[in-house]
Amino acid sequence: MPDSSAAPPSAVHRTSGQLILLLALLTALGPLSIDLYLPAFPGMAADLNTTAAGVQLTMTTFLVGLGLGQLFIGPLSDGIGRRKPLLVGTFVCAAASVVCAVAPNAEILAGARFLQGLGGAAGVVLARAIVSDTARGAAAAKLLGVLTIICVIAPVIAPLAGGAIIAAAGWRAVFWTLAALILLLSVWGLFGVKETLAAEDRNRGGIKTTLHVAGVVLSNRNYTGYLLTFCFAFAGLFAYISASPFIIQNIMGLSETRFSLVFAMNALCITIVSVIAAALAGKVAYRTMISIGLVVAVLAAAGLLVFALSGTPMVPMLVLFAVFQGSLGFIFGNATALALEEAGHHAGTGSAFLGCLQYVLAAAVAPLVGLGGEETAVPMGIAMVSFALLAAISYITLTRKTSTASAGDESDLPVKDALRSAS
Numbered sequence: 001m002p003d004s005s006a007a008p009p010s011a012v013h014r015t016s017g018q019l020i021l022l023l024a025l026l027t028a029l030g031p032l033s034i035d036l037y038l039p040a041f042p043g044m045a046a047d048l049n050t051t052a053a054g055v056q057l058t059m060t061t062f063l064v065g066l067g068l069g070q071l072f073i074g075p076l077s078d079g080i081g082r083r084k085p086l087l088v089g090t091f092v093c094a095a096a097s098v099v100c101a102v103a104p105n106a107e108i109l110a111g112a113r114f115l116q117g118l119g120g121a122a123g124v125v126l127a128r129a130i131v132s133d134t135a136r137g138a139a140a141a142k143l144l145g146v147l148t149i150i151c152v153i154a155p156v157i158a159p160l161a162g163g164a165i166i167a168a169a170g171w172r173a174v175f176w177t178l179a180a181l182i183l184l185l186s187v188w189g190l191f192g193v194k195e196t197l198a199a200e201d202r203n204r205g206g207i208k209t210t211l212h213v214a215g216v217v218l219s220n221r222n223y224t225g226y227l228l229t230f231c232f233a234f235a236g237l238f239a240y241i242s243a244s245p246f247i248i249q250n251i252m253g254l255s256e257t258r259f260s261l262v263f264a265m266n267a268l269c270i271t272i273v274s275v276i277a278a279a280l281a282g283k284v285a286y287r288t289m290i291s292i293g294l295v296v297a298v299l300a301a302a303g304l305l306v307f308a309l310s311g312t313p314m315v316p317m318l319v320l321f322a323v324f325q326g327s328l329g330f331i332f333g334n335a336t337a338l339a340l341e342e343a344g345h346h347a348g349t350g351s352a353f354l355g356c357l358q359y360v361l362a363a364a365v366a367p368l369v370g371l372g373g374e375e376t377a378v379p380m381g382i383a384m385v386s387f388a389l390l391a392a393i394s395y396i397t398l399t400r401k402t403s404t405a406s407a408g409d410e411s412d413l414p415v416k417d418a419l420r421s422a423s
Helices: 009-014 016-035 038-047 052-080 083-102 106-134 137-169 172-192 206-218 221-251 256-280 286-309 314-328 332-368 378-398 413-422
Strands: none
Touching: 016 052, 016 083, 016 106, 016 137, 016 172, 038 052, 038 137, 052 083, 052 106, 052 206, 052 332, 083 106, 083 172, 106 137, 106 332, 137 172, 137 256, 206 221, 206 332, 221 256, 221 286, 221 314, 221 332, 221 378, 256 314, 256 332, 286 314, 286 332, 286 378, 332 378
8 A cells, every 4th residue: 555654746846945955955965074174184183193094084984984875775765765764864974973073083083984974875865866756857857956056065165164163163063063964954854854755666575676676777778877977977076176185285385275265166166057057957958968068077187187297287277177067067967867767766776876886986086196196186187087088988888868868858657667667
């Protein structure tokens, strides 16, 4: 029998503004938890009596937890629904943030950061799944575009806000702030989120069915193509995020304050383009926007590598940083929308693979771009070009135009019916 707690799409749409705002804020916890404490790294190393690598490990463990958590929570939600995993995950994230705030050493902090990422994964993976449950076609692309916009606004605010919090109350106050914010969102979710996955659409049969569904989703060539397009593009972005503090401050000689402003302005570029992409959803084909974004990303990354090899001139590189980030605004929301359309009723699983690969790649990229030391931008340039090309190659070779890839066409039923019958 249908689950009475499962709200039909029409009911969700009546409160979609509040729901989407909550989901967007939960999704933004990932970038906030990464960027908010970046200015505190030197002080944390001294306070915890550890090295820079020891502090960096706290970011790596968070990213691993964020990635693996999505791989577990997404398929789980396809079987038991979205609401319970979302609430449990956010409460775990809030509790782990408190442990981070009182951690006496780097080892405990790294472990708590892993749990923080594991719990925070619920908001990231289930926000996309809930959108896929309640909207299709252009509507889904617009809503996922809103999630993307909020996520890319977070890096604009985080370094500036983090610097202010740290200056006023120290680095531990960053985690107390995160704990309070996450607890507030947990309570909001408790009263503001209804179940969106109907009982008849849930997977049954435990781990065997889950593994079968995972195989069905990954065997969909279009889904895999959009998945890799998104994740490789994100890896290119994270190459910039990981290397930019050293390049902009150590090589270009800008102060911490000016670095924060440059970082914020570059993040603003992807925000603006994401807004444009959301406005164009349903009017311009999603694949057209993705293609434009990929071409610009490859050209900008190639330009950055050329300038990195020829002395790292400040103005051209700062311009190309902004252009590269702006190009991603046409890729992220649209590639996510098309991937989840292909996943159909298994959107939790589809979102899980997307999120897991996204953050596992990010965790791997962070140390790679530092292999050449703190005085060269070449590893970053090589990584950005490589990942931009991999995104373009995945898109060209794996994806094909389908009815769900056309602007304004919300008919994804053939895809979903095929997936349902396969499971």
